[in-house]
Amino acid sequence: MQATEEHHVLIIGCGFGGLEAARALADEDGVRITLVDRSNHHLFQPLLYQVATGGLSAPSIAAPIRHMLRKQRNATVLMAEVVSIDKDARCVLLADGQRIDYDSLIVASGATHSYFGNDQWAEHAPGLKTLDDAFKLRAKVLLAFEQAELAADAAAREPWLTFVVIGAGPTGVEMAGTMAEIARHTLKNEFRRIDPARAQVLLLEGSDRVLQAFKPDLSQKAAQQLAALGVQVRCGAKVVAIDAEGVEVEEAGQRLCIPSRTVVWAAGVAASPLGRCLGVPVDRAGRVIVGPDLSIPGHPEVCVVGDLAAAQSHERDGTTKPVPGVSPGAKQMGRLAAANIVARLHGKPPEAFRYTDYGALATIGRSAAVADLGAVRFSGLPAWLFWLFVHIYFLIGFRNRFVVMMDWATSYFSFQRHARVIAEQARQGQDIGVQSSTKVPSGQRT
Amino acid sequence: MQATEEHHVLIIGCGFGGLEAARALADEDGVRITLVDRSNHHLFQPLLYQVATGGLSAPSIAAPIRHMLRKQRNATVLMAEVVSIDKDARCVLLADGQRIDYDSLIVASGATHSYFGNDQWAEHAPGLKTLDDAFKLRAKVLLAFEQAELAADAAAREPWLTFVVIGAGPTGVEMAGTMAEIARHTLKNEFRRIDPARAQVLLLEGSDRVLQAFKPDLSQKAAQQLAALGVQVRCGAKVVAIDAEGVEVEEAGQRLCIPSRTVVWAAGVAASPLGRCLGVPVDRAGRVIVGPDLSIPGHPEVCVVGDLAAAQSHERDGTTKPVPGVSPGAKQMGRLAAANIVARLHGKPPEAFRYTDYGALATIGRSAAVADLGAVRFSGLPAWLFWLFVHIYFLIGFRNRFVVMMDWATSYFSFQRHARVIAEQARQGQDIGVQSSTKVPSGQRT
Known part of the structure; x- marks a missing residue:
């Protein structure tokens, strides 16, 4: 269906990081995107507790992914579960046995709660x-x-x-x-x-x-x-x-x-088990330790963003500091991962991630x-x-x-x-x- | 907690019939009401297909029963399942083993779908x-x-x-x-x-x-x-x-x-199995055949209303005709059952049910x-x-x-x-x- 010279970007997970990456690639000629998510909706997680406490109903904070991306003709949305990643063969395996090949991969499958072994x-x-x-x-x-x-x-x-x-x-x-x-x-x-x-x-x-x-x-x-x-x-x-x-x-x-x-x-929070699939070092919470450009060691075509990434912000003064697990962090990583794919396509060097901190907010009641x-x-x-x-x-x-x-x-x-x-x-x-x-x-x- | 001379009306089911009966008894002195339902919400069933097809979210057509009745001080709402009715001992049994005695009973537990034996x-x-x-x-x-x-x-x-x-x-x-x-x-x-x-x-x-x-x-x-x-x-x-x-x-x-x-x-539709619990004649769909005043034979203190009742409308000209299974029918039955309880309390004869037909409506799309x-x-x-x-x-x-x-x-x-x-x-x-x-x-x- 598509010309073979198209660069295929596969994005796993449609949280803040994955969605932002897909959107950032909307106008790239020669790029097609497949976005795979286990659920059919993008979730505005900061308000999830409102659904849990009866203040809001689900559709207010969850939108069908394919509806959000309906106008982005270069994006295909699949509702499926990725069970493994073969970074050498450049493909992933879905739960139903289907295999999807990719040229670039963005893993944004997030985190779940952890009971610390209990x-x-x-x-x-x-x-x-x-x-x-x-x-x-x-x-x-x-x-x-x-x-x-x-x-x-x-x-x-x-x-x-x-x-x-x-x-x-x-x-x-x-x-x-x-x-x-x-x-x-x-x-x-x-x-x-x-x-x-x-x-x-x-x-x-x-x-x-x-x-x-x-x-x-x-x-x-x-x-x-x-x-x-x-x-x-x-x-x-x-x-x-x-x-x-x-x-x-x-x-x-x-x-x-x-x-x-x-x-x-x-x-407690633990990273998605897909991180361990990549076969590269992870931290204690299972988050993948990524390089400055958010890629994994030896595989510039594989990026990890959002809660699954143990990423550092590379400050202007040359220091680094860890990126907090908040939605602006995930969005910014998604954007950079997309930009680095485009840079690589044009033979340019990737950029290092720098987190822009807008502050922190917590509601109590x-x-x-x-x-x-x-x-x-x-x-x-x-x-x-x-x-x-x-x-x-x-x-x-x-x-x-x-x-x-x-x-x-x-x-x-x-x-x-x-x-x-x-x-x-x-x-x-x-x-x-x-x-x-x-x-x-x-x-x-x- | 309540004076022993209070008349206790137990209502099973909070659909259109049960809710209407409870509301009709709001201002009755000397009457206390217990409303038992398996779920915590009253459902506006005519719009259920809209939830099934993603047009509306659930809270738009479902309201917490106890919130609807919060101002009706003589009504207690229990979220529980009635598993049997003993009309001679005038009590019902809940799934958790609790027994609830009543003076008058209104059974309004409705209908479910039937696969005709398949x-x-x-x-x-x-x-x-x-x-x-x-x-x-x-x-x-x-x-x-x-x-x-x-x-x-x-x-x-x-x-x-x-x-x-x-x-x-x-x-x-x-x-x-x-x-x-x-x-x-x-x-x-x-x-x-x-x-x-x-x-x-x-x-x-x-x-x-x-x-x-x-x-x-x-x-x-x-x-x-x-x-x-x-x-x-x-x-x-x-x-x-x-x-x-x-x-x-x-x-x-x-x-x-x-x-x-x-x-x-x-x-297909089949009546709630509670109808058969009453030990009185039911029709082929399992609906309880009620008398003109909606009570069951030999037990004027037990009424059946709504989809569970095989009721007749007693017209002014002395003829009868069956009541259709629509919400106005259930509401009107609920109202009459409540009125007949009050009549009995005051030593007056009960009235026969007459259905007021407002017409029929069906939407297609x-x-x-x-x-x-x-x-x-x-x-x-x-x-x-x-x-x-x-x-x-x-x-x-x-x-x-x-x-x-x-x-x-x-x-x-x-x-x-x-x-x-x-x-x-x-x-x-x-x-x-x-x-x-x-x-x-x-x-x-x-």
Whole structure:
């Protein structure tokens, strides 16, 4: 179908890095692109916790990849899973057995959560990386209140009204703050046997402060705002076990159990296993150690970008510093990887990656956030308004911006969260013992 | 907690009938209500096919039951499944073993789809009754196009681009019309290897015309509009087998196979199995045969309303006629059951049910619908605009009305459907062979 002299760029993963790389190659003559992703949508991950907590519905933060790229005629989108990469034969293998050859490869398959070797915790403490994670978490949180209302006595009720978030990075802080808001405001007056406002939200952090990536004064501000929202922040609490009954922590040399039926994992991240497929050095988190131009050793035609890359920013003064795992970093890497492919095609040398830092932002809950823009640091309502503005601005598509703005405005004034549907599928596998019929195959529900 | 003299009304199911009954009892002194439902949301079922076809997102047509009833202080909402009813002991049993006593009972647990004894078809031809059905169907339809794009050759592609809808009642007609629209318009320009507009949409109907419940002239209009949208209508086609490869039909005495990977079941409805629990006569579809006041024989304190009831409308002239299975019927029954409970409490005789018929409406697709308002029958754009107006008007909540209106307006002019996320869970169990990882438990995704 295409002339043989076309240069074929294969991009694995359509997160911020992969999408940006594909778009950067839109107008390149003689380049055709194949973009492979396991899901059919690009996800605006910074707002995923809003789906998990019922504030937004999925389509507001997820857009079909092939719709986003429909006008880019040189791009073919395939919904498939890459199972291995053969960098010497320059091809990848899909799960269905198909082989795709490439001239240049950009690996942007991102990261998932890591339980630090305790994979048995996954079942009791789900993390938040995909839309499905968000649906499951939403169901888990809302069902906990339903179970508390059904519970026979106070002893049975307590663990359903105790919510534990593990890890006080941006995701953990957002989740804890929003869960406190749901308990105190959203569910007000809706129950007859329990008072949702009595629910406890605990945020456990192994280190000595929340939001480690921020300056200590902002960490302190964040902790104060969390407390004001009703979250119990416990720093220096190391999780040693998680099971169906709750969490066991080590705090100040003592071990104690926190009975809870709703535990959220926001503590660890591990790179996509495709990184190890490349057969080049990776760091402890499994991220591929890339060269200055984001390529892997000995293979200038293979680049790794985004959360999968252990990349350094090459500053003007000759020093290097690590690139944080945030969306601007992934986008900038995607752009450079695309530019370096074009440079190579034209016989020019590749450029080294330099990260432009626009600052760091974290939201905590209603009117609460922290912002560090380098020159200026602020918190509270101004930071929250700034966070709102930035996130709406960067959302995919005008419709989404408009709908999200409307959802946030109505929920700010009404304290409501409209996306509170518990889908039956999202409950499967949960040991809540309510619905004996949830495991009946589709179409045979009784 | 409540005075013992309070009359306890238990309502099973929060569809149109159950919800209306609960609301009708809001201001009754001395009455307390418990509403039990398997899901946490009331579903606006007439628009479910829009969720299945990506036009609307779930929260637009589903509202949390306890939020809808938060101000009704005499109502307690429990999310639980009723597994049996003991009408002599006046109690029901929940799946978790709890027993709930009642003074009056309203059973409104509705209907599900029926495969007429061929339950093995369910796996290959899902129906559409719940939000989960809608998510699965959405995933199935969208994945078919993805699989077609991935297919190695035309022979492998064809069954993925053939869509079969079985049953040309309102749901089947809506599904077929909308699927044709998706293939011809929504997905335009998004694929590189296939042309989605080449997809075939077949609507199979065993009887001699579509929309049997309507007058023959409107059936004919509907068939013409379906053809114009690109749907192949095949009446007199009896389905004899469905498997992973497709559908086998008997048409004009001949058997033929239709290879298809996407088959939708819109042919049969069966009443909720709770009806049989009551130990009173049921009709062939399992619907409970109720008396004029909607109660069951010998138990004036037990009423059955909505799709579970085989009810008669008692006309002023002394004749009776069956009540159609539509939402106004369910609502009117719910209201009467509540009124009869109050009447009994005050020692007054119950009233007989009389159905007020506001007419019948069915939508077919873009600018296509039929309407029968008794005095006047019309079709095409006017019927479609009328259908839009009615459905927006009856939607739950102002936000939903507004969002749905906006979604419809944008999708009418852009031909787009925003809710095109394929959730991974919705794919589970599908034999598409793409995602080997879909069965990994949550949190362990690699």
